[in-house]
Amino acid sequence: MDIDNESIEFAFYFMLLSPNVAYVSCELINCRENLIYSYGDLENIFYLNYYSVINSYKEVYSSVAEPIKGEKILSERLSSRGGTFVKIYTQSKRFVCKGHMENNANYCVSLKLDDLQQVSLIKDNEQVALMEVIEDGVSIRGMRNCKVSFVDYENGLVTIESNIKLG
Missing domain, CATH: 2.40.10 (Thrombin, subunit H)
Known part of the structure; x- marks a missing residue:
């Protein structure tokens, strides 16, 4: 896939699995190893997923400030x-x-x-x-x-x- 190609649209999934592990899936990532996690993390995974769903309408967790601002502005402009x-x-x-x-x-x-x-x-x-x-x-x-x-x-x-x- 051409990383410099700004025209291609693709799905991007991010799900927090534990305080140290996240599931990230998109066409730009090519991974051949299996995900390994401890059974002791299952309770943490459950609660992190639960709170992610509850907070999804008001909280976005990202290392980038305002990661969806550009899409929001474009959406508002196109629907004005x-x-x-x-x-x-x-x-x-x-x-x-x-x-x-x-x-x-x-x-x-x-x-x-x-x-x-x-x-x-x-x-x-x-x-x-x-x-x-x-x-x-x-x-x-x-x-x-x-x-x-x-x-x-x-x-x-x-x-x-x-x-x-x-x-």
Whole structure:
């Protein structure tokens, strides 16, 4: 797996098993050894799991300050009732910025993006895993299995075209 790829989404599980041991599972971790724990830790494991569940709605335990702040801000922005946002997930990057649709055809969408810095990172003919336009918190257009067919870096215009054309 390419660690530098910011576009891939994957599940991440973390469960505290004892004061010294945690279960961590995600695609970035490759472990071939079995987990070993003492039967004396079973009571501690039970209570730590129990309190983790009870506190899960108000407490997050992490070595990173505010680990879910970025996801919360993104979620609030995308579900807000003011404006249009465009999500473009290429094979290696994620772009989320204000913008709107200039043209909406069956197999092609032209977008005007406000953030020219993000537009400068989009490559012509780059494959796109997901493109979605969200207006007032509602998804109004989406495409998968497509590519960037045109980029105007000066004006922020991006055209995305489907790889699959039926009919």
